[in-house]
Amino acid sequence: MSAPAVLPDPARIEQRKAEVIRLWGDWTAHNIHLKDGIYTIGPDREADKLRRIVQIVSDLSSKPIERLRVLDLGALEGGYAVELARRGAQVVAIEGRRANLEKILFVKDVLGLQNLQAVQDDVRNLQKLNLGSFDVILCLGLLYHLDFDGVISLCRQIFDSCDRMALFDTYVGIGNLQRFEANGKEYWGRVVREHLPQSSMEERLADKWASLDNTESLWITRNSLYNLLGDLGFTSAYECHLPTEVDKLADRLTFVAIKGTPQKLLAMPRTNEDPMGRLPKYSTTRISHKQRLLPIMQERATNLVPISWRRSLKGLMRRKDTKPR
Numbered sequence: 001m002s003a004p005a006v007l008p009d010p011a012r013i014e015q016r017k018a019e020v021i022r023l024w025g026d027w028t029a030h031n032i033h034l035k036d037g038i039y040t041i042g043p044d045r046e047a048d049k050l051r052r053i054v055q056i057v058s059d060l061s062s063k064p065i066e067r068l069r070v071l072d073l074g075a076l077e078g079g080y081a082v083e084l085a086r087r088g089a090q091v092v093a094i095e096g097r098r099a100n101l102e103k104i105l106f107v108k109d110v111l112g113l114q115n116l117q118a119v120q121d122d123v124r125n126l127q128k129l130n131l132g133s134f135d136v137i138l139c140l141g142l143l144y145h146l147d148f149d150g151v152i153s154l155c156r157q158i159f160d161s162c163d164r165m166a167l168f169d170t171y172v173g174i175g176n177l178q179r180f181e182a183n184g185k186e187y188w189g190r191v192v193r194e195h196l197p198q199s200s201m202e203e204r205l206a207d208k209w210a211s212l213d214n215t216e217s218l219w220i221t222r223n224s225l226y227n228l229l230g231d232l233g234f235t236s237a238y239e240c241h242l243p244t245e246v247d248k249l250a251d252r253l254t255f256v257a258i259k260g261t262p263q264k265l266l267a268m269p270r271t272n273e274d275p276m277g278r279l280p281k282y283s284t285t286r287i288s289h290k291q292r293l294l295p296i297m298q299e300r301a302t303n304l305v306p307i308s309w310r311r312s313l314k315g316l317m318r319r320k321d322t323k324p325r
């Protein structure tokens with residue numbers, strides 16, 4: 001754990017917060033308790049996604065939080081980075097917009113978080129930044145702000161920089177899908193507008209949650225994201241539903257990808273030579289026959305026939321079957 005900071009007095013925090021807001025605008029999303037009744041936004045905000053992310057990190061990482069090195073990509077106002085740094089992790093937060101970064105720096109300073117490093121840069125430069133490797137990489141609310149090349153290249157850089165686990169919280173494409181190819185592999189996704197093509201860089205940066213420059217983004221499909229994670233070398237990947245996020249939209253999912261050791265099967269060694277199957281463009285909609293309409297109707301119809309009739313009918317059928325021909 002980092003040494004407890006001596007926090008500035010509340011009046012001073014309020015004064016400095018007002019100054020940050022005057023220069024860089026209001027906090028837009030990340031609510032962080034600073035001291036006493038002072039929050040970056042206010043006391044009555046929900047934090048379901050933060051609860052989910054922190055629980056996943058605690059449950060699935062190979063070390064206690066205070067021994068983790070964490071990278072938070074597209075950190076916005078630093079809510080996730082600050083939470084994990086407060087718990088003692090060594091955290092690097094990358095954020096492309098100065099207006100957001102200044103909010104992280106303010107909170108870091110108020111809370112005295114020496115173990116939080118906040119960098120203003122484009123996440124697509126991750127490799128060039130030479131930040132070393134991380135136990136946990138957070139890619140939350142970010143992937144769907146990149147175009148196809150950006151998605152492929154960032155996921156590759158995440159894999160390369162990851163020692164154990166990457167978390168993706170992202171919209172996934174549905175309907176009106178387009179086909180893309182990278183390294184001879186097929187992926188599907190939906191192209192979504194980010195900024196008007198004629199908008200200036202200033203206008204693009206003013207939209208504090210959006211892509212930095214690309215006017216369109218690729219919302220990769222759920223199946224293609226799994227394929228991509230597998231293609232890169234992650235050994236398993238999961239979706240998280242608990243802790244719950246009750247109001248989460250159906251096309252927004254939380255994925256956990258683990259970089260583990262590929263396992264060889266002993267019972268079926270031949271399988272080890274086969275490449276793992278790729279998920280198709282659309283998932284199957286086939287379901288168990290027990291839940292299909294026709295078998296259910298057949299079962300209901302059977303139940304209408306009295307049991308004694310059913311027995312005699314069965315007896316008749318059996319006799320017919322065993323009769324010598």
Ligand SMILES: C[S@@+](CC[C@H](N)C(=O)[O-])C[C@H]1O[C@@H](n2cnc3c(N)ncnc32)[C@H](O)[C@@H]1O
Pocket residue numbers: 029073074075076077094095096097100121122123124139140141142145169208209210211212
């Ligand atoms: C929708 S917000 C999500 C923020 C936060 N990770 C969360 O889950 O709440 C997207 C953030 O990513 C940042 N961002 C978008 N594209 C980026 C890029 N190429 N490089 C760095 N930051 C980027 C935006 O400035 C914004 O802060």
